[in-house]
Amino acid sequence: MVRRELTKEEIVRTARSLGAELVGFAPVARWEEYGDLPEDFYPHRVWPLTRTVIAMAVPSLLPIVETKISHLYRSQYNNTNSLLDEVAYRLAAFLNRNGHAAINICRDGYGPGTTREKPVAAFAHVWAGYYAGLGRIGWNHTLVTREFGPRHRLVSVLTALELEGDPMVAEELCNRCRLCEKACPTQAFSGKKSDKYSHMDKFACMSRRERFTGPLSHCGFCLKVCPMGDDRKLYQAVKSKKYFDEAKNPGAWSSGVGASITG
Amino acid sequence: MKGDDGLAQGELSRIEIISQARSLGAEFVGFAPVGRWEEYGDVPAAFHPHRIWPPAATVIVLGVPIRLPFGDASSTVLGREQFRVTNDLLDEAAYRLAVWLNGNGHQAINIPRDSNGENIADYKPVEVFSHAWAGHYAGIGRVDRNGTFVAGEGGFQLNLVSILTALPLEGDATD
Numbered sequence: 001m002v003r004r005e006l007t008k009e010e011i012v013r014t015a016r017s018l019g020a021e022l023v024g025f026a027p028v029a030r031w032e033e034y035g036d037l038p039e040d041f042y043p044h045r046v047w048p049l050t051r052t053v054i055a056m057a058v059p060s061l062l063p064i065v066e067t068k069i070s071h072l073y074r075s076q077y078n079n080t081n082s083l084l085d086e087v088a089y090r091l092a093a094f095l096n097r098n099g100h101a102a103i104n105i106c107r108d109g110y111g112p113g114t115t116r117e118k119p120v121a122a123f124a125h126v127w128a129g130y131y132a133g134l135g136r137i138g139w140n141h142t143l144v145t146r147e148f149g150p151r152h153r154l155v156s157v158l159t160a161l162e163l164e165g166d167p168m169v170a171e172e173l174c175n176r177c178r179l180c181e182k183a184c185p186t187q188a189f190s191g192k193k194s195d196k197y198s199h200m201d202k203f204a205c206m207s208r209r210e211r212f213t214g215p216l217s218h219c220g221f222c223l224k225v226c227p228m229g230d231d232r233k234l235y236q237a238v239k240s241k242k243y244f245d246e247a248k249n250p251g252a253w254s255s256g257v258g259a260s261i262t263g
Numbered sequence: 264m265k266g267d268d269g270l271a272q273g274e275l276s277r278i279e280i281i282s283q284a285r286s287l288g289a290e291f292v293g294f295a296p297v298g299r300w301e302e303y304g305d306v307p308a309a310f311h312p313h314r315i316w317p318p319a320a321t322v323i324v325l326g327v328p329i330r331l332p333f334g335d336a337s338s339t340v341l342g343r344e345q346f347r348v349t350n351d352l353l354d355e356a357a358y359r360l361a362v363w364l365n366g367n368g369h370q371a372i373n374i375p376r377d378s379n380g381e382n383i384a385d386y387k388p389v390e391v392f393s394h395a396w397a398g399h400y401a402g403i404g405r406v407d408r409n410g411t412f413v414a415g416e417g418g419f420q421l422n423l424v425s426i427l428t429a430l431p432l433e434g435d436a437t438d
Binding site for chain 2: 019021058059061063064069071072075076079080082083231234235236257258260261
């Protein structure tokens with residue numbers, strides 16, 4: 001196999017041509033340096049050849065996250081997951097073709113049906129995104145980005161290619177407004193103001209997802225209320241009070257796609 | 264270039280949008296100003312694009328053909344898989360075109376192929392948005408009297424998807 005040197009710019013260009021919107025690079029040393037995760041989940045423990053993690057994200061479009069018509073959001077969720085898995089797989093193949101060992105870690109690190117009995121993912125894309133400089137981890141455990149707040153989905157590629165890390169985001173992007181905690185229909189978040197992150201009850205969150213079948217059963221409340229992200233300016237949706245009014249009275253739903261469709 | 268709100272601003276022509284859509288896999292691309300839904304009145308007002316999403320000024324419709332040999336295949340799995348493959352392709356193309364428009368500073372969203380939702384049609388068989396009528400108003404083809412969307416002289420079958428955008432664009436000629 002011919003080994004060809006690749007620059008970060010070439011890799012970013014390839015990732016973006018495949019559909020990634022945000023792309024960042026994290027040397028594996030950052031997992032050890034910061035020590036946020038159990039060692040078994042460091043990328044070079046998951047796959048010993050790893051030297052760099054390439055984190056990638058695509059946005060969840062706000063008017064779809066806001067919609068009361070749950071299957072539109074579910075469709076976007078499924079479509080963005082499929083796109084990310086394709087992007088990551090093809091980027092890993094591109095790296096391999098150029099002589100650099102690489103693997104993609106699929107979007108769903110849990111595996112279908114395994115979350116309730118063992119809610120542990122094989123790899124945390126959120127922490128990879130943080131170490132790769134895509135954003136900062138917020139109160140509700142999501143990666144808050146400047147571009148989309150927490151409204152995006154993530155995937156990772158592990159590679160043996162050594163690449164310079166991108167600068168991590170220094171400023172705090174979550175302002176601890178805790179609107180996500182107030183809006184959560186399952187009360188999944190709790191904790192004191194002094195806590196760095198909330199305590200998250202994964203099973204409470206899952207209980208909502210397990211009822212994800214009818215037109216008004218969708219969730220994503222913790223994502224749509226977050227005031228951060230340039231996407232809020234683009235879609236001219238900067239006020240959050242409406243979300244709480246809608247939760248009390250779905251008949252008065254006014255935000256997102258299809259709010260005027262009733263009956 | 265960044266605007267006052269910090270978002271990238273870029274003027275886009277119809278040609279650039281068509282080129283982008285085709286690079287993402289669309290074979291047919293058409294533009295329908297939202298005024299056509301009111302002008303023709305074929306669809307209930309609640310389902311007009313600017314009622315579904317108020318910023319909408321133009322609907323961009325993408326199409327890919329359902330190849331005739333698959334529609335005719337005696338082995339139904341081939342036809343079913345062609346339907347699934349084209350649906351997936353269209354959903355990805357529409358999503359990526361909406362993200363690309365957003366990246367150029369223009370509000371946009373994609374309406375997925377299946378706006379009924381799985382398992383919902385049985386008790387509420389109403390689509391959020393009709394891609395067939397969007398294709399009709401965007402000049403890609405026509406909705407027949409029996410409600411089927413057909414294109415071209417031979418009346419071949421297309422699979423369609425739609426993007427709603429706040430960007431005003433000139434509409435394509437209709438039949």
